[in-house]
Amino acid sequence: MYIEQGYKGNLGVWNFFLIPVGFMLFMVFNYFSTQMLVEEQGQSVEEIMAQMIEMMGKMPFLIVNLLTFVVGLVSIFVWVKYIHQQSITSLTTSRKKIDWKRIGFMFLFWATISVATMLLSVYSAPENFEYNLNWSKFIPLVVVSFLLFPFQTSFEEYLFRGQLLQGLGILTKTRWVPFILTSVLFGVMHAANPEVEKLGMEVMVFYIGTGLLLGAMTLMDEGLELALGFHAANNIIAALMVTSTWTAIQTDSVFLDVSQPSFGLADMLPIVIGYPIILLILAKIYKWSNWKEKLFGKVLSKEEFDNLNAS
Known part of the structure; x- marks a missing residue:
């Protein structure tokens, strides 16, 4: 009962929304200020980012952002532990302690798939990529990526699949509302990314689809561990393997994507078909069952949850 772990605190349900709402207001401000800057300067987001990176350098720009x-x-951790007085463990999982093996397994699982698919893309269409490996830049990138990207990905997981998922579940006493709403909000949060400007709103299918995948992992596994491992692997491998001049993450990666940006049906198939297959594989490994109840069922009231724990 991951959502019900949110009852383990001293403040009301409103406390789950303070940091998420504050962050989303910041993202709205960032989106509109970016659009105003684009109109004012007559440049694209890609061009503005290129100027900033040229001024700062790729590595300093990446570090400042992370x-x-x-x-x-x-x-989030300070708020949860000292204000809400909920343990970090109960924000992370319904298990007695955080399952680091789950995080590690999911990281290696998705990292392997990501590297394999990226290398396959390079092999099948070599004209779309430039070999960009420079060891003097790549090794510091590896260090920075493994040190800082987990903070970025964990922040997003604890914000959306942690505080918001628990808060909305407790508020509405449903699982489907937080499952769907946090996934949509996760996608909307990326609206200011240069990928959206370059590829069009169709790319939101990727962001919202990924949100649904991570939400399903969290609800079916009753904890954030798998989502934490997946998200960290996804961003770290992307930063190390393939970047381009128009993505939010720009690094001295192994390959540079120089193809014409596009997002069509072929790009949607891995999300529509691949993500459900991943869930089925995880269901087999972790023996998930009762999908309907866990994804769309009812959330216990505090009294029911307390009585269940006391029995």
């Missing part, structure tokens, strides 16, 4: 998520994750 450090904001360090502050964000620490803020």
